[in-house]
Amino acid sequence: MRATHTNADMSHENKLYYKTSIFLKSLRDNGLFSTLRKIGQRIFYKTKGVDFSTQNIYDLTRKGEHQEHGTALVSTSTDFLQQLLGDLEKLIDKPLNKRLFVDFGSGKGAAIIHARELGFQRTIGVEFAKELHERAIQNIKALGLSHVDSIYEDATNYKLPNDISLIYFFNPFDEVVMQKVMSNIMQQKSNFENDVYIIYGNASCSVLKEHCQLLDETVYTSGAKAEFYKL
Numbered sequence: 001m002r003a004t005h006t007n008a009d010m011s012h013e014n015k016l017y018y019k020t021s022i023f024l025k026s027l028r029d030n031g032l033f034s035t036l037r038k039i040g041q042r043i044f045y046k047t048k049g050v051d052f053s054t055q056n057i058y059d060l061t062r063k064g065e066h067q068e069h070g071t072a073l074v075s076t077s078t079d080f081l082q083q084l085l086g087d088l089e090k091l092i093d094k095p096l097n098k099r100l101f102v103d104f105g106s107g108k109g110a111a112i113i114h115a116r117e118l119g120f121q122r123t124i125g126v127e128f129a130k131e132l133h134e135r136a137i138q139n140i141k142a143l144g145l146s147h148v149d150s151i152y153e154d155a156t157n158y159k160l161p162n163d164i165s166l167i168y169f170f171n172p173f174d175e176v177v178m179q180k181v182m183s184n185i186m187q188q189k190s191n192f193e194n195d196v197y198i199i200y201g202n203a204s205c206s207v208l209k210e211h212c213q214l215l216d217e218t219v220y221t222s223g224a225k226a227e228f229y230k231l
């Protein structure tokens with residue numbers, strides 16, 4: 001099995017040496033002000049009891065038949081999501097429709113929480129690891145947010161609401177699951193009320209390229225990648 005999926009050990013991301021290297025890189029790439037702002041946000045989350053830390057999933061309670069096809073939990077940061085949304089907006093050359101944001105493989109709820117804070121009217125996350133879903137619920141509650149929901153489900157069993165406007169994948173699973181998710185989405189497409197865009201962060205398979213219109217792909221200085229699509 002490839003190291004990107006369920007058996008990947010991501011626990012090094014919580015170690016002090018890793019955090020220090022990220023801090024130094026942020027200082028170099030983004031400057032002191034932006035780095036201090038990020039640290040301030042982390043301290044704020046800590047005081048609220050919010051936890052978005054990286055976590056392996058192979059020892060968690062996973063729902064459904066695709067237990068061996070998912071990736072470890074790595075949470076999206078506010079800055080990264082903001083960058084992605086801004087880049088998509090520039091690509092389509094109009095303001096984003098911020099009606100409904102859905103994150104397939106939503107972990108501890110970081111992306112759905114940030115998306116709500118960045119102006120989406122409603123956000124929904126679908127997560128198959130029970131412990132991560134429960135942590136997402138706690139995080140949402142700790143921040144007192146409304147219209148942010150975490151659903152405990154395998155992504156292949158989730159039916160998108162018709163008012164969907166943005167779909168987010170942050171390298172959640174391999175092509176086996178992605179193929180099923182995309183085929184469900186294509187079957188529902190005619191019911192959708194809005195133009196729907198997709199952001200695929202750190203893409204690890206090419207399934208979306210078969211189904212959707214690729215608008216652009218970007219590699220960021222951090223090493224993160226993103227693909228932008230119109231459904």
Ligand SMILES: C[S@@+](CC[C@H](N)C(=O)[O-])C[C@H]1O[C@@H](n2cnc3c(N)ncnc32)[C@H](O)[C@@H]1O
Nearest residue numbers: 070074075076105106107110128154155170172
């Ligand atoms: C890389 S993390 C992304 C977390 C979140 N999207 C974020 O950006 O903060 C991938 C997540 O997908 C979840 N996942 C993997 N396979 C899944 C499946 N079949 N259905 C639902 N969630 C899945 C994992 O448990 C993990 O939490």
